[in-house]
Amino acid sequence: MRDSGSPRVDAESDFMRARRQQFLAALAARLRNDTDDVVQSLSFDEVVEALGRRAEHYLGIKVIPLDAIVGSVDKMRDFDRRFRPTSAVSRQRWERLSRASRTGEDIPPIDVYQIGDYYFVRDGHHRVSVARSLKLDVIEARVTAIETFLAPVGIAARSDLELKYWRRIMLQRxxxxxxxxxxxxxxxxxxxxxxxxxxxxxxxxxxxxxxxxxxxxxxxxxxxxxxxxxxxxxxxxxxxxxxxxxxxxxxxxxxxxxxxxxxxxxxxxxxxxxxxxxxxxxx
Incomplete structure (x- = not known):
């Protein structure tokens, strides 16, 4: 984590760096002719629809790995798969959280759904984005586990969900x-x-x-x-x-x-x- 001595300046630099990385990653994906789902975060609703929801239960507050957070409940367009911001719309909020993290302020836990080894953000997308930008490995979260009809494995991109969906339909029949x-x-x-x-x-x-x-x-x-x-x-x-x-x-x-x-x-x-x-x- 770079530190100039000014939390405000550093937070601005953090955001610009995150936006630059997101832009370059998206550009590289287009040049490779990759589909959008490789860089876009997974949709919780689409994953649950593909795998089939059976039950859910609250696990409490846990420390979870940031790399295991792969998707979102409702902010898919605002952040990419690595939770880098895709626009400057919420820049002020992002930088405010970055300054708070750098100065040691208490940051409340995020809220996530857990499906197998995957986590999906319900609330706290900016906190995840800032934590990733600051190269942190873990984050505190309120975790609600979702049990699914199909095992939640082998989901590298949104394109994998179609196969999961039709397999679930077949197994239910x-x-x-x-x-x-x-x-x-x-x-x-x-x-x-x-x-x-x-x-x-x-x-x-x-x-x-x-x-x-x-x-x-x-x-x-x-x-x-x-x-x-x-x-x-x-x-x-x-x-x-x-x-x-x-x-x-x-x-x-x-x-x-x-x-x-x-x-x-x-x-x-x-x-x-x-x-x-x-x-x-x-x-």
């Missing part, structure tokens, strides 16, 4: 658990809708054939054990899974080829041979 939940993962958000429809169609055919109803959990467990796992094994044995393909992606691709070839839902070695030969012709 088809409640996979344990090994099945981990195995049925894809990289294209659209595929989660296809998986849900595929499982539900399989369950409808099975219930009609058996003359018995199955609930959602039974549907998910039986489809994984009786359809997905055996078919993925066939795909592996037939050598028709792509090098970078996830098991669920391979299943969807091969299932689509199978139905186009024979207009049936059966599985056997001859079908795998047909899929393999069709793939060779395309190459």
């Amino acid at each position: 088809v409640p996979f658990t344990g090994e099945a939940r981990a195995a049925v993962a894809v990289d294209d958000p659209f595929d989660y809708g296809v998986i849900a429809e595929t499982v539900e169609a399989w369950a409808t055919r099975t219930m009609h054939a058996e003359g018995a109803y199955m609930d959602k959990r039974t549907m998910a467990a039986r489809w994984y054990a009786e359809e997905f796992a055996p078919v993925v094994k066939l795909i592996e044995e037939a050598g028709v899974r792509g090098d970078d393909e996830r098991p669920a992606e391979a299943y969807l691709r091969v299932a689509g080829e199978r139905y186009r070839l024979i207009r049936d839902h059966a599985w056997d070695a001859e079908i795998m041979d047909a899929v393999r030969h069709k793939g060779k012709k395309r190459r």
Whole structure:
């Protein structure tokens, strides 16, 4: 932290430095053709919508790492992902807090929501911005924890939220658990809708054939054990899974080829041979 001996001058320098860093970071992102969500702070509401809210509870006042604060409840446009100010609109307030921090005044705790290892600011955006500018590592906060339907991991940017959202919708329609939940993962958000429809169609055919109803959990467990796992094994044995393909992606691709070839839902070695030969012709 630079110190000229004048808290007012230093606070002004702090703000100008933060604005300059924000401008250069935004410029570099545009030159790299990065999307805005790489530099823009995450929206708490968008994250909760993607992951699904289950419950919340107050944890009290804690000291939290500044680097773990990644988003905002309602000030996304005012600060970037590193909480540098994106304009000079609140410069006076920012500099007043900077002077207070430099002169050792008591700064009240900020208010945050915690989702896993991520924190989102409810109140105290300027305090976070100033603390980051002064190279502090931690800040005092009133913490309210949010429990979510999906595990809050793998969220590097806002673009990751679409995949999370559609995975949550799929898991609410088809409640996979344990090994099945981990195995049925894809990289294209659209595929989660296809998986849900595929499982539900399989369950409808099975219930009609058996003359018995199955609930959602039974549907998910039986489809994984009786359809997905055996078919993925066939795909592996037939050598028709792509090098970078996830098991669920391979299943969807091969299932689509199978139905186009024979207009049936059966599985056997001859079908795998047909899929393999069709793939060779395309190459």
